[in-house]
Amino acid sequence: MAVCVAVIAKENYPLYIRSIPTENELKFHYMVHTSLDVVDEKISAMGKALVDQRELYLGLLYPTEDYKLCSYGYVTNSKVKFVMVVDSSNTALRDNEIRSMFRKLHNSYTDVMCNPFYNPGDRIQSRAFDSMVTSMMVQVC
Amino acid sequence: MEGLTLSDAEQKYYSDLFSYCDIESTKKVAANGRVLELFRAAQLPNDVVLQIMELCGATRLGYFGRSQFYIALKLVAVAQSGFPLRVESINTVKDLPLPRFVASKNEQESRHAASYSSDSENQGSYSGVIPPPPGRGQVKKGSVSHDTVQPRTSADQQEPASPVVSPQQSPPTSPHTWRKHSRHPSGGNSERPLAGPGPFWSPFGEAQSGSSAGDAVWSGHSPPPPQETWDQTTVRTVASATTANEIRRQSSSYDDPWKITDEQRQYYVNQFKTIQPDLNGFIPGSAAKEFFTKSKLPILELSHIWELSDFDKDGALTLDEFCAAFHLVVARKNGYDLPEKLPESLMPKLIDLEDSADVGDQPGEVGYSGSPAEAPPSKSPSMPSLNQTWPELNQSSEQWETFSERSSSSQTLTQFDSNIAPADPDTAIVHPVPIRMTPSKIHMQEMELKRTGSDHTNPTSPLLVKPSDLSEESKINSSVKFASGNTVADGYSSSDSFTSDPEQIGNNVTHQRSHSGTSPDNTAPPPPPPRPQPSHSRSSSLDMNRTFAVTTGQQQAGVVAHPPAVPPRPQPSQAPGPVVHRPVDADGLITHTSTSPQQIPEQPNFADFSQFEVFAASNVNEEQDDEAEKHPDILPVEKASDSASSLRVAKTDSKIEEKTAASVPANVSKGTTPLAPPPKPVRRRLKSEDELRPEVDEHTQKTGVLAAVLASQPSIPRSVGKDKKAIQASIRRNKETNTVLARLNSELQQQLKDVLEERISLEVQLEQLRPFSHL
Numbered sequence: 001m002a003v004c005v006a007v008i009a010k011e012n013y014p015l016y017i018r019s020i021p022t023e024n025e026l027k028f029h030y031m032v033h034t035s036l037d038v039v040d041e042k043i044s045a046m047g048k049a050l051v052d053q054r055e056l057y058l059g060l061l062y063p064t065e066d067y068k069l070c071s072y073g074y075v076t077n078s079k080v081k082f083v084m085v086v087d088s089s090n091t092a093l094r095d096n097e098i099r100s101m102f103r104k105l106h107n108s109y110t111d112v113m114c115n116p117f118y119n120p121g122d123r124i125q126s127r128a129f130d131s132m133v134t135s136m137m138v139q140v141c
Numbered sequence: 142m143e144g145l146t147l148s149d150a151e152q153k154y155y156s157d158l159f160s161y162c163d164i165e166s167t168k169k170v171a172a173n174g175r176v177l178e179l180f181r182a183a184q185l186p187n188d189v190v191l192q193i194m195e196l197c198g199a200t201r202l203g204y205f206g207r208s209q210f211y212i213a214l215k216l217v218a219v220a221q222s223g224f225p226l227r228v229e230s231i232n233t234v235k236d237l238p239l240p241r242f243v244a245s246k247n248e249q250e251s252r253h254a255a256s257y258s259s260d261s262e263n264q265g266s267y268s269g270v271i272p273p274p275p276g277r278g279q280v281k282k283g284s285v286s287h288d289t290v291q292p293r294t295s296a297d298q299q300e301p302a303s304p305v306v307s308p309q310q311s312p313p314t315s316p317h318t319w320r321k322h323s324r325h326p327s328g329g330n331s332e333r334p335l336a337g338p339g340p341f342w343s344p345f346g347e348a349q350s351g352s353s354a355g356d357a358v359w360s361g362h363s364p365p366p367p368q369e370t371w372d373q374t375t376v377r378t379v380a381s382a383t384t385a386n387e388i389r390r391q392s393s394s395y396d397d398p399w400k401i402t403d404e405q406r407q408y409y410v411n412q413f414k415t416i417q418p419d420l421n422g423f424i425p426g427s428a429a430k431e432f433f434t435k436s437k438l439p440i441l442e443l444s445h446i447w448e449l450s451d452f453d454k455d456g457a458l459t460l461d462e463f464c465a466a467f468h469l470v471v472a473r474k475n476g477y478d479l480p481e482k483l484p485e486s487l488m489p490k491l492i493d494l495e496d497s498a499d500v501g502d503q504p505g506e507v508g509y510s511g512s513p514a515e516a517p518p519s520k521s522p523s524m525p526s527l528n529q530t531w532p533e534l535n536q537s538s539e540q541w542e543t544f545s546e547r548s549s550s551s552q553t554l555t556q557f558d559s560n561i562a563p564a565d566p567d568t569a570i571v572h573p574v575p576i577r578m579t580p581s582k583i584h585m586q587e588m589e590l591k592r593t594g595s596d597h598t599n600p601t602s603p604l605l606v607k608p609s610d611l612s613e614e615s616k617i618n619s620s621v622k623f624a625s626g627n628t629v630a631d632g633y634s635s636s637d638s639f640t641s642d643p644e645q646i647g648n649n650v651t652h653q654r655s656h657s658g659t660s661p662d663n664t665a666p667p668p669p670p671p672r673p674q675p676s677h678s679r680s681s682s683l684d685m686n687r688t689f690a691v692t693t694g695q696q697q698a699g700v701v702a703h704p705p706a707v708p709p710r711p712q713p714s715q716a717p718g719p720v721v722h723r724p725v726d727a728d729g730l731i732t733h734t735s736t737s738p739q740q741i742p743e744q745p746n747f748a749d750f751s752q753f754e755v756f757a758a759s760n761v762n763e764e765q766d767d768e769a770e771k772h773p774d775i776l777p778v779e780k781a782s783d784s785a786s787s788l789r790v791a792k793t794d795s796k797i798e799e800k801t802a803a804s805v806p807a808n809v810s811k812g813t814t815p816l817a818p819p820p821k822p823v824r825r826r827l828k829s830e831d832e833l834r835p836e837v838d839e840h841t842q843k844t845g846v847l848a849a850v851l852a853s854q855p856s857i858p859r860s861v862g863k864d865k866k867a868i869q870a871s872i873r874r875n876k877e878t879n880t881v882l883a884r885l886n887s888e889l890q891q892q893l894k895d896v897l898e899e900r901i902s903l904e905v906q907l908e909q910l911r912p913f914s915h916l
Contacts, residue, residue: 114451
């Protein structure tokens with residue numbers, strides 16, 4: 001049950017950010033923003049030699065805070081980052097589930113990129129992408 | 142207007158139709174296309190329709206109010222039932238069936254006889270609300286539509302607006318609208334410029350009638366016999382929210398609008414040719430973007446149209462995809478809302494597995510290379526078929542076949558894949574590889590490939606081909622999915638990939654471990670730790686400390702006193718002092734160690750240390766040269782046996798004192814002899830010394846042995862200054878001991894480095910394994 005899904009461009013500005021409309025969406029935005037630092041740290045920690053072997057899935061970025069939210073990261077080879085804030089209170093999502101969600105995100109993002117009418121760097125306004133994210137955000141809630 | 146009494150069913154039906162026609166929700170329906178379509182679908186003669194319009198008062202008002210609309214519908218029902226059209230008839234005729242409306246595909250059917258079935262099919266494609274009357278349509282159309290068809294076609298040509306109800310109208314007009322880009326085609330349902338649409342419209346009066354009825358017509362499709370049941374059905378369906386009904390009707394009617402007429406298709410094909418002469422080729426995304434941007438639709442909508450039409454998500458449009466996109470653009474220009482999903486009629490329907498497989502290659506290539514023209518013939522049409530056969534396993538098999546072709550043919554893809562697949566076969570699996578998501582069979586094949594690839598450890602063909610195949614496969618698929626090499630779509634494949642990776646890594650690890658295993662084995666056994674061990678074979682039966690202590694004590698007295706004391710073989714650090722004194726002995730010892738085991742049984746032949754002392758003292762002066770000579774001899778010999786004796790150096794240290802004394806006279810004795818012989822006597826002396834060492838205490842025996850040994854020696858010059866020579870000898874011995882110790886130290890350092898390297902390699906392996914540990 002993703003609570004918030006964000007696609008961050010290489011220059012660390014959001015291409016797409018969407019969260020479950022709750023009372024405090026800014027909190028999710030803040031989490032995503034702070035997660036970016038962790039993402040960058042993980043990317044740099046990989047080292048140049050391991051660029052090829054670097055795993056796209058970054059895993060849990062930092063442990064849950066008091067609101068039982070975890071953020072997971074995923075970075076593509078073009079330094080586009082996916083950050084997903086997950087509510088772990090309901091069910092303990094296994095790692096594989098998170099990975100599959102990121103995979104879907106990546107696939108949908110690729111489809112968006114393949115659209116010639118999409119200029120890289122623009123905000124993602126694809127309906128298909130939105131529907132996919134909606135399905136991800138609602139699936140477990 | 143006469144009072145109109147409607148039954149409940151009629152009320153609902155009419156209200157639904159009215160809402161359907163009342164596009165603008167203005168509660169009054171202008172004589173827009175929908176109404177007209179509805180009336181046309183009523184399949185009534187034109188004059189009848191005109192009469193109806195006049196009767197209901199629409200002509201007077203110029204529009205269809207709700208009441209007029211209802212009256213019109215009622216009159217339609219009356220007319221269809223065969224009753225004369227009278228104003229009074231709307232109320233007098235009881236039990237009037239609901240007006241029946243047939244999808245007026247008149248013009249299309251009249252134009253294309255073959256499309257009758259298609260129309261019926263389209264009607265069948267309606268969302269169950271309107272059961273298609275296959276045969277009925279034809280019958281009706283024949284009667285009614287002939288006169289309307291011809292003017293209709295002309296009207297269609299001129300009709301820019303496309304009423305929703307008659308989608309066949311809009312598509313034919315699309316070419317014209319397309320050509321008249323400057324003149325914005327009247328999108329939106331609002332424009333129903335029925336005023337002056339053409340001769341066809343004139344029968345309907347002044348363009349105000351018809352539409353509402355036309356809309357009502359749609360929902361009223363039903364074969365005459367089951368009229369009642371049909372009405373029930375429609376009523377029920379209509380009974381739901383009117384908006385929902387309207388939407389359903391609209392959606393059902395959308396299936397029709399999405400159907401591409403032949404004329405449209407021909408137009409699209411021509412347009413396709415202007416961009417891509419090869420009909421089987423692809424239009425790259427950039428060209429398509431430019432082309433569709435000319436339609437002046439908002440980019441967002443164009444983006445959505447692209448998402449819908451690019452079925453295989455390859456960034457290029459085949460002929461079918463292009464036609465679908467074009468059709469969507471036309472529809473959007475005419476006011477149709479873009480659907481969320483591609484309508485079935487627009488889906489690429491050409492199914493040719495073989496071609497689809499090949500086509501899959503093409504879009505992949507095109508997507509990457511951006512050149513559409515290289516598509517081999519008969520490939521593009523089948524591309525969409527790929528999508529059609531997506532869930533079919535046959536497709537996967539076909540794709541596999543084509544993968545092999547593609548990988549060899551598409552240079553760009555192989556290059557791309559080569560980046561993914563490095564020379565190392567093991568890491569190739571770990572790399573991100575585009576993988577097809579859905580077909581499990583393909584996943585299994587992929588997994589098999591991965592496993593086999595890992596097993597083969599062949600960096601070139603199998604692994605390189607497979608990643609390229611996988612990438613191509615993904616391109617073929619409607620969704621290009623790039624998954625990390627070790628991640629596959631579903632859990633099954635992910636687990637497989639993970640297992641395959643650990644397998645490889647395990648192979649690596651095991652392989653490395655095998656290496657490392659051997660190395661520790663190599664390192665461990667050969668050189669026993671150069672730590673003095675009391676349990677050494679040579680000294681096992683001897684209390685080295687005691688002997689060492691004795692030696693030390695004797696050493697204190699003088700250099701000469703060393704020989705009798707058993708050298709404390711334990712640590713060189715422990716006995717640096719005494720050991721130092723016997724550098725020469727150490728050298729000789731080393732060479733002698735190899736033969737030490739043999740000397741143990743010769744223990745009884747101990748030399749007399751006292752004699753050694755004498756010799757050592759007397760031969761100090763001569764020793765220098767001899768030792769100098771001996772050193773190079775001994776050193777090479779020592780080095781030769783270093784590998785084996787490095788560990789035993791410490792052990793032999795204890796013997797150093799003995800050996801030193803023994804070697805001194807030996808050196809002295811060899812001073813006159815050539816270099817070759819010296820080692821022999823040294824060894825002999827060392828032998829004797831080894832034998833002597835275990836039983837240092839037995840001086841008598843040693844004395845006897847010494848005497849024998851000494852007797853065998855050549856003449857030994859005797860120095861005059863005992864002290865000076867002794868000091869010099871001791872210095873020399875210390876130096877030799879130093880060298881021996883230095884050598885020992887270097888060897889130990891080397892061993893330490895080796896162990897550290899092994900540790901580092903193991904740690905690296907552990908780190909490599911760590912990412913997969915938590916999966």
